Amino acid sequence: MKAVHFGAGNIGRGFIGAILQQSGYEVTFVDVNAELIDRLNQDRSYQVVLADETKESFTVDGVSGINSQENPDKAVSAIAEADIVTASVGPHVLPFIAPVIAKGLMKRAEGSAVNVIACENMIGGSDQLKAEVAKHLTEDVAKKVFEFSGFPNSAVDRIVPIQQHENPLTIEVERYFEWVIETAGLKGEQPSLKGALFVEDLVPFIERKLLTVNTGHASIAYNGLLKGYQTVKEAMDDSEVVALLEGVLTETSLFLTDKFDLDQKDHQTYVQKIIERYRNPYISDGLDRVGRAPLRKLSAGDRLTYPAVELDQKGNEPAALEKTIAAALKFDVPEDPEAVQLQAWIVQDGPEAALEKASGIKAGSSMSERIITYYHQSN
Numbered sequence: 001m002k003a004v005h006f007g008a009g010n011i012g013r014g015f016i017g018a019i020l021q022q023s024g025y026e027v028t029f030v031d032v033n034a035e036l037i038d039r040l041n042q043d044r045s046y047q048v049v050l051a052d053e054t055k056e057s058f059t060v061d062g063v064s065g066i067n068s069q070e071n072p073d074k075a076v077s078a079i080a081e082a083d084i085v086t087a088s089v090g091p092h093v094l095p096f097i098a099p100v101i102a103k104g105l106m107k108r109a110e111g112s113a114v115n116v117i118a119c120e121n122m123i124g125g126s127d128q129l130k131a132e133v134a135k136h137l138t139e140d141v142a143k144k145v146f147e148f149s150g151f152p153n154s155a156v157d158r159i160v161p162i163q164q165h166e167n168p169l170t171i172e173v174e175r176y177f178e179w180v181i182e183t184a185g186l187k188g189e190q191p192s193l194k195g196a197l198f199v200e201d202l203v204p205f206i207e208r209k210l211l212t213v214n215t216g217h218a219s220i221a222y223n224g225l226l227k228g229y230q231t232v233k234e235a236m237d238d239s240e241v242v243a244l245l246e247g248v249l250t251e252t253s254l255f256l257t258d259k260f261d262l263d264q265k266d267h268q269t270y271v272q273k274i275i276e277r278y279r280n281p282y283i284s285d286g287l288d289r290v291g292r293a294p295l296r297k298l299s300a301g302d303r304l305t306y307p308a309v310e311l312d313q314k315g316n317e318p319a320a321l322e323k324t325i326a327a328a329l330k331f332d333v334p335e336d337p338e339a340v341q342l343q344a345w346i347v348q349d350g351p352e353a354a355l356e357k358a359s360g361i362k363a364g365s366s367m368s369e370r371i372i373t374y375y376h377q378s379n
């Protein structure tokens with residue numbers, strides 16, 4: 001069986017590619033990073049190392065790579081013959097992989113079913129990828145193509161920090177992982193993916209994950225950076241950062257347990273497990289990475305603004321989320337294009353207007369005023 005995975009990066013090699021290989025697929029990675037692709041074609045395998053006391057490692061073999069910048073047609077043919085297509089390139093990159101996927105789906109034998117699964121930290125990733133693919137198909141071709149190609153949404157959870165190894169393919173990952181895929185969007189036979197969970201309705205799973213794992217992570221990053229820390233470890237040793245982490249998770253727990261009628265005890269166990277994961281001494285994770293792409297993370301449907309606005313509308317004052325949003329406005333990393341854009345908006349129009357542009361939180365609203373007060377209070 002053949003799998004095509006877009007994004008030979010941290011999650012691509014450290015999580016999705018490994019699951020695909022363990023499930024019996026020959027994995028072809030598609031990427032624009034020539035170093036990764038050339039090495040994949042040279043070695044045809046790589047090591048995954050577990051970041052815990054065991055330092056257990058395993059080999060992912062039978063892999064290869066296609067540089068979609070140099071050989072777009074090869075990527076198109078690989079899609080035409082694939083039994084499954086997955087992607088972990090970053091939400092902002094989905095529009096750039098869509099044309100190749102559209103051409104590949106058009107090239108498939110009439111009616112041969114395939115599923116295309118976005119594995120991004122976002123709600124509705126595959127829906128968005130499908131909409132981007134549709135832009136490159138005429139209406140009647142799209143109708144035909146989407147009869148046999150499914151775009152089930154998924155939620156992926158495994159912490160894979162940015163890391164350097166002698167072999168650039170080696171990847172160190174936490175032992176924990178969760179890959180939840182919705183059955184609603186599947187076409188043809190349900191793929192058998194070792195360790196993945198298939199559910200009818202993904203929404204509770206993706207929202208629970210995004211608004212717990214990622215919201216917590218973002219609060220550590222933005223509040224930690226504000227206090228001058230560089231890593232999750234340093235930040236987690238600071239009681240004020242941990243208090244804000246516990247605050248945002250209490251606030252999102254209120255939202256999630258209410259919206260999805262979750263069992264409080266079970267949810268608290270899930271929350272505690274995640275705080276333990278942040279404290280993993282075998283993982284060194286940079287706050288710049290965890291807080292990367294601040295415009296995405298401040299956007300209305302993402303991990304900070306979405307729960308804060310929902311809670312505010314229900315009459316709760318999510319102070320920890322608001323303080324974290326204020327801290328996110330101070331995310332100023334010159335190598336991060338979204339951070340540069342955010343800071344430019346603040347210089348041009350002031351923090352309140354920048355907040356509205358990034359998040360949709362209306363300037364002049366009581367929530368905006370509270371956030372901006374926190375913004376001016378923090379150093």
Ligand SMILES: NC(=O)C1=CN([C@@H]2O[C@H](COP(=O)(O)OP(=O)(O)OC[C@H]3O[C@@H](n4cnc5c(N)ncnc54)[C@H](O)[C@@H]3O)[C@@H](O)[C@H]2O)C=CC1
Binds near residue numbers: 097
């Ligand atoms: N790193 C983590 O701990 C986790 C990341 N994720 C999600 O997975 C996605 C990827 O994240 P990471 O693996 O950390 O990032 P990464 O930067 O390590 O990997 C992204 C890969 O996509 C490649 N890429 C960029 N443009 C491309 C294009 N046009 N065509 C093909 N490949 C292209 C890059 O060269 C890179 O190798 C993001 O949506 C992230 O939110 C989800 C869970 C955990």
Ligand SMILES: O=P(O)(O)OC[C@H]1O[C@](O)(CO)[C@@H](O)[C@@H]1O
Binds near residue numbers: 156158289
């Ligand atoms: O990958 P994103 O969306 O930029 O978020 C960053 C953090 O969220 C996680 O992906 C957790 O799922 C972390 O591993 C990652 O550092």
